Amino acid sequence: MKAEELFALLRRRGYLWPSSELYGGAAGLYDYGPLGTSLKRRVEDAWCAYFLGLSDDYHLIDAAEMLPEAVVRASGHLENFTDPEMRCENCHAAFRADTVLEKFRPEGVDGLDPTQIAELVKAHGVKCPSCGQPKLSVPRPFNMMFGVEFGVTGKEKVYLRPETAQSSFLAFPRMWDVGRKALPLGIAIIGKVYRNEIAPRQVLFRMRAFTQAELQIFFDPAGFPISFPTVADERLPVLRADRRAHGEESPQWTSATELVVSGGLPEFYVYHLVHMFRFFRDVLGVPGERIRLFEKSEKERAFYNRIQFDVEVHLESLGGFKEIGAVHYRGDYDLTRHGAGAGRDLSVSKDGRTLLPHVLEVTLGVDRSLWALADAGLHTDGDRTLWRIPAYLAPASVGIFPLLWKEHGPTARRVARELQSAGIRAVYDEGGSIGKRYARMDEAGTPYCVTVDGDTLTAGPMAGTVTVRERDSKSQERVAIEGLADRLRPRLSLPRPAVH
Numbered sequence: 001m002k003a004e005e006l007f008a009l010l011r012r013r014g015y016l017w018p019s020s021e022l023y024g025g026a027a028g029l030y031d032y033g034p035l036g037t038s039l040k041r042r043v044e045d046a047w048c049a050y051f052l053g054l055s056d057d058y059h060l061i062d063a064a065e066m067l068p069e070a071v072v073r074a075s076g077h078l079e080n081f082t083d084p085e086m087r088c089e090n091c092h093a094a095f096r097a098d099t100v101l102e103k104f105r106p107e108g109v110d111g112l113d114p115t116q117i118a119e120l121v122k123a124h125g126v127k128c129p130s131c132g133q134p135k136l137s138v139p140r141p142f143n144m145m146f147g148v149e150f151g152v153t154g155k156e157k158v159y160l161r162p163e164t165a166q167s168s169f170l171a172f173p174r175m176w177d178v179g180r181k182a183l184p185l186g187i188a189i190i191g192k193v194y195r196n197e198i199a200p201r202q203v204l205f206r207m208r209a210f211t212q213a214e215l216q217i218f219f220d221p222a223g224f225p226i227s228f229p230t231v232a233d234e235r236l237p238v239l240r241a242d243r244r245a246h247g248e249e250s251p252q253w254t255s256a257t258e259l260v261v262s263g264g265l266p267e268f269y270v271y272h273l274v275h276m277f278r279f280f281r282d283v284l285g286v287p288g289e290r291i292r293l294f295e296k297s298e299k300e301r302a303f304y305n306r307i308q309f310d311v312e313v314h315l316e317s318l319g320g321f322k323e324i325g326a327v328h329y330r331g332d333y334d335l336t337r338h339g340a341g342a343g344r345d346l347s348v349s350k351d352g353r354t355l356l357p358h359v360l361e362v363t364l365g366v367d368r369s370l371w372a373l374a375d376a377g378l379h380t381d382g383d384r385t386l387w388r389i390p391a392y393l394a395p396a397s398v399g400i401f402p403l404l405w406k407e408h409g410p411t412a413r414r415v416a417r418e419l420q421s422a423g424i425r426a427v428y429d430e431g432g433s434i435g436k437r438y439a440r441m442d443e444a445g446t447p448y449c450v451t452v453d454g455d456t457l458t459a460g461p462m463a464g465t466v467t468v469r470e471r472d473s474k475s476q477e478r479v480a481i482e483g484l485a486d487r488l489r490p491r492l493s494l495p496r497p498a499v500h
Helices: 003-012 034-054 069-075 114-123 165-178 256-261 267-283 333-342 366-377 405-421 434-444 484-492
Strands: 016-018 030-032 058-061 066-068 082-087 094-096 140-143 146-150 156-160 185-194 209-219 235-239 252-255 291-295 307-315 320-331 348-350 353-355 358-365 378-381 384-387 398-402 426-428 448-452 465-470 476-480
Touching: 003 016, 003 366, 030 034, 034 058, 034 185, 034 209, 034 267, 034 366, 058 165, 066 069, 069 156, 069 165, 069 333, 082 114, 165 185, 165 209, 165 333, 165 358, 209 366, 235 256, 235 267, 252 256, 256 267, 267 291, 267 307, 267 320, 267 358, 291 320, 307 366, 320 333, 320 366, 333 358, 358 366, 366 378, 384 434, 398 405, 398 434, 405 426, 405 448, 405 484, 434 448, 448 484, 465 484, 476 484
Parallel strands: 058 185, 235 291, 398 426, 398 448
Antiparallel strands: 016 030, 066 156, 082 094, 082 140, 146 156, 185 209, 209 358, 235 252, 291 307, 307 320, 320 358, 348 353, 378 384, 448 465, 465 476
């Protein structure tokens, strides 16, 4: 399914649509409707349950979305948070350099300087995507942060946060004081971030306001206690930087143990890389063969990282692998910079030693994850469209139908209320034929539908039973209303990480 078709379907079903659509929309901004909001919450809750479940000392906080200038200066974002921008000297349109060159260099332009980028443009005869003229300028760095006047005088300046990570670093001293003074200490944030994208595109993949889920794990560089045997045999689809340098693009399935023993990666890093892979495969339900763990070279990775693997998913709608998450080993960069910027020593005492914690970051693009779920899960089966979304992520878990709304409606509503009271997301629907109701639920990804009919209300052997239909197989079974919630609940449970 093409990106335009996928977006049209999501918009028609009320998952999302352009923000300010009444006025023609706003580039890079989207609103979520009821189904989209519910799915987004499910993904966020699943991420929290999975990654905060790795340790009793991993916590979720909610931080302000504005950062004083001193913070982004210390973090390096004022000088380094840039993308190379190209302008057409003929029509004056602006573009990201990696967008202009994506057909010739799909891995992007990270690590290339402006001269190298300009040489690529010249060598491939790249023309302006807008007017078609070969008039593209030498790229210049464009800072993507939004600056905001702050206070009544307008002399103070703050920035809308470009990532949630900085708020976790700022919270570390307070969390250390109020917590158990234990390392590793995880601080997670799920929230909006803002980037002034040069050319927003590909719907949820290049947005100016989007949601990140990030976990910053502060740990003792002398040792990160994890249970590596629980992941040692997991095989991962890895594309190392040295193989890419020789023209390889396909991942190589490698065990976690091999990545440590012969691959030179720390156990703690591979442990969390495995859990990221498992989250995508086991929780989001992305087939393992569509996932690629893409290592960034020293020149390509973000300025604060020592090790960086992007988690990419092959998306048919966007024509290839796209980054959706990442695992970053940031070292002591962040606490060192903020300690210097604030004039405060952020070292802590542990076991009679004074140390400055290092940071491992696990990050997920929530909006991109929704697009990946749609790309991987939406299918056509004859004349019906169904979304094979994992049952625990579906916006509605069960659709409740009366076969005939007058005769069976009151009982169907009672069943819906009972399931809702039991904590199951049940939706009552009496509009149109049963076939049309099934079709609506299939397209929305609802895993089960329950129909109340004449047999439900008779005194015969079917009394007090309903028909339960499963989405993917369309198989049906007759089930007693009593105990229905207990029967469905195990099928709707969220997978948890295996931690020992």
